[in-house]
Amino acid sequence: MTEPRWLNADERRAWLALLSINTMLPAALDNQLHTAGKVSLFDYNVMAMLSEAEGRFLAMSELAARTSSSLSRLSHVVTKLEKRGWLERRPHPGDARVTTAHLADAGMATLVALAPGHVEAVRAKFLDALTERDVADLARIGEKIVARLDDDHWILRET
Amino acid sequence: MTEPRWLNADERRAWLALLSINTMLPAALDNQLHTAGKVSLFDYNVMAMLSEAEGRFLAMSELAARTSSSLSRLSHVVTKLEKRGWLERRPHPGDARVTTAHLADAGMATLVALAPGHVEAVRAKFLDALTERDVADLARIGEKIVARLDDDHWILRET
DNA sequence: GTGCGTCACTTGAACGCTCAACCACGGCCT
DNA sequence: AGGCCGTGGTTGAGCGTTCAAGTGACGCAC
Secondary structure (H helix, E strand, O other): OOOOOOOOHHHHHHHHHHHHHHHHHHHHHHHHHHHHHOOOHHHHHHHHHHHHOHHHEEEHHHHHHHOOOOHHHHHHHHHHHHHOOOEEEEEOOOOOOOEEEEEOHHHHHHHHHHHHHHHHHHHHHOHHHOOHHHHHHHHHHHHHHHHHHOOOOHHHOOO | OOOOOOOOHHHHHHHHHHHHHHHHHHHHHHHHHHHHHOOOHHHHHHHHHHHHOHHHEEEHHHHHHHOOOOHHHHHHHHHHHHHOOOEEEEEOOOOOOOEEEEEOHHHHHHHHHHHHHHHHHHHHHOHHHOOHHHHHHHHHHHHHHHHHHOOOOHHHOOO
16 A cells, blocks of 8 residues: 655646636537527537538437447437427438438538537637647647547547 | 638648547547536536635635536536535625535545545546646647637636 | 615525446457 | 347436525615
């Protein structure tokens, strides 16, 4: 039973900052999206990921990977968005186990309507506080952390 | 109605990384704490903040500030932890509006028991992926973001 | 000292998320 | 062909969080 290595000053600062960002940033963006269109940040992201996919659809498991969420959480949310007419579930032709989520036209329309305000909020609450250099550093460091948490996370998947 | 400024490559990388960290890191730490002692990361943090305070107590509003949470959320959690005998609410002598939360001995004991494993997890899931330089950069950048979200956040309160 | 606005919190209901259980299918292996 | 395990997904119950409303207490104006 050896003494644990406690955090030094910089480690503590980094950890506390990340912890605070972690609760405050999603809250701020959720807020903007919710007042603009009764949509959560997660809802938005689900639709955004679909909008960027070829054919505007993805398998549930792939969509879960791209939103860093559990299949269960995604399934509940897809059900909700489906009820609003923004998404549609379809069986996969080749493999009957697979369900694909398709972004409907109505979903694309709300996404397009919400996007400018959302990007503005991302800038206002986050990116505008940083220099170009900071953003590059953060991207590099952030990807290292992501790699540690999930070594084949999709955002690391480019050449 | 001008065209919004969409994100460039680094901005997008930084944003997506932060978004992923945001869901995966708390989940990983929650997991460790929950299997080690049926405690959430937020529960742990509440008790940790109290343990570091003079006299092991803080006003609810101050504790809310130090956990970046709403008073409402904190109130519910304090009720829960109080039922487990880890915390105690007391009226503030000078101002009857204020409630203070005190860390009980039992709470301190569980904190002490949980701390080594938690710190190890923070290192394993996060800090160990980074160089010393990265940690310093992240602390600096993180604090800039915190400042943007709340310009007198408590972690910025030292000289 | 009476009103009035603010502050510090609490509460209950609605909503969202997590967890464990479950089902159906596909890909084996024999 | 039959049995088996792993994969992909759904569901419902329980718990946690948010939101809006409500309760006192303080402080200031008059």
